[in-house]
Amino acid sequence: MDVPNDNLPAKTSPAVLALRDIAFGSAAGMISKVFEHPFDLTKVRLQSQVLDASARFSGPLDCLQQTWRKEGIRGLYRGLPAPIVGAMAENASLFLSYREFQNLIRAYIHPLPSSEALPIKYLCLAAAGAGSITSCLLTPIELVKCKMQVQMLSLKPGQKLPGPLTVLSTVVRETGFRGLWLGHTGTFIRETGGTAAWFGTKEFVAKLFLRNGEPGRRLTPWESAASGACAGAAFNIALFPADTVKSAVQTTSELRPELTGKISFLSTARDMWRAQGIRGLYAGCGVTIARSIPSSAIIFVVYDELSRYFST
Template sequence: MSVTATKPSLPQGLAEHPRKADGGTKNYKGFVAGVFSGITKLSVGHPFDTIKVRLQTTDHSQFKGPLDCLLQTLRNEGVKGIYKGATPPLVGWMFMDSIMLGSLSVYRRILNDNIFNPTRELNFGQQPKLPVLGHAMAGTMAGWTVSFIAGPVEHIKARLQVQYQAQKAQRLYSGPIDCLKKTFRNHGVRGVWHGLSATLLFRTFFCFWWGTYDIFTTALKSHTNLSTPAVNFWAGGLSAQVFWITSYPSDVVKQRIMTDPLGQDRKFPRWRNAARAVYRERGWRGYWRGFVPCFLRAFPANAMALVAFEGVMRALPE
């Protein structure tokens, strides 16, 4: 499971003990379960993401708000319109999940063994618990790592999402492969990875996601009688919302950069140019345009993805 912007789910027990993810579960189970989780998260969350991206990348005159954007999209393009650009994140999900959670586990272990608990002393046979700061640091490092895969996936997705023509023949890109080919042919590798620096900055805020996930998990286990899957469900959904509250302005700027024309027609040569353009158009409110569908998406998409992940993990044989 992972976070794009589409955003990551949270395997049971991952937050509590850095070594726990290293053993016990067959590798193929996580891979297969991650596929089902990705499909579930995309099915639930992608329509919200499409509305978010369209609000982020258009001026105020085109859409009055999230509901108007949704209604115009459905009226002009049908249900397929809200699932535009869904193929790239679906295809890339298992790779992003694997890299995200794999690197997160490694970074947690490295931080625990070499910085926070370097003596590796055990308390009654238990590995010393990584503190919240360690979870936050590991989250940021894992976010940077997965950015090199997530960047191109989100770039292609964003360009497909802002194609408003109902007929395929009228669109610049007929699909994700066509978009990737044209981008690479005309602008090379740098064109495909356009917006990588903005992606790295955005995923720096993963520190809030994974840090608060540990806080919520500890609090729910201490003060409720919820089962472990239920704790993961609520902690995952709540921490996802904390992440978006803290990171959303950087996501708005990132989307502006990723949908900016490439080549000589480029409007935003640097991150600060895009940030200034957002402020110039609508002031501080511009950095929060499209936040409502994003915030509404965060909890159900990640919570349902976790339900699918845990269900498949339990169903698969050892």
């Protein structure tokens, strides 16, 4: 999103702006997720083995190689439908909520016309609010995704892998609808702080690009990509351990069934710290940052270019 809160014509109605945020965010999320899914699968599998004494993978490259050798291309994209839906919902919610929280800040905290950008601290506040709302939508989708991504690791001979709807119905049957929000504490922490870092970094870098330009100039595609890439790295560096703990909590029933229903976010974090220290809490961080940089660049290029095209 370009630095002024709203570069669209003043006559554009709030309803149209909201629909555009939803449509553009959904498109950006879907495209980026297809690119990044094999790396996300690697991250989840590495995170899920932190408390496993007989770790299957020595690192991200080993995980990718073993997955390719044993499961092929279908294995690398195991569980893709759930994150595709999740990415569309996540980015639509993020961009829409981000705009609305900015509007609230302009109305009640820091009055400014929509043609002027809010200070970075208020943009980060708006982004944190957007992340907190999005986390509620994202937790059930990530629960299904994470369970599907590790199912192959505990598969018994002759056992058939269940699909996303089967996984979803199993969770509801065994734990009720409340069980769909297993691991929400980690998702909430990651999305609230991470989204503040994501949008805040993007807006900060974008301002640097636009600082000496002509008034009203918009980001070029490469500038959107560069600022988005920085944002992607910032998101994951900010609160990655929360995501690691969340993944471990959500995959307990697949890899450590004896602990199902007996663990919490804090107890899992404590166990992971005792098992491998800071290294365990950052399991899969390298591959996550490596994929989040181009993925985030894709998201902002798609969103900014669609906004540019439909505002002219």
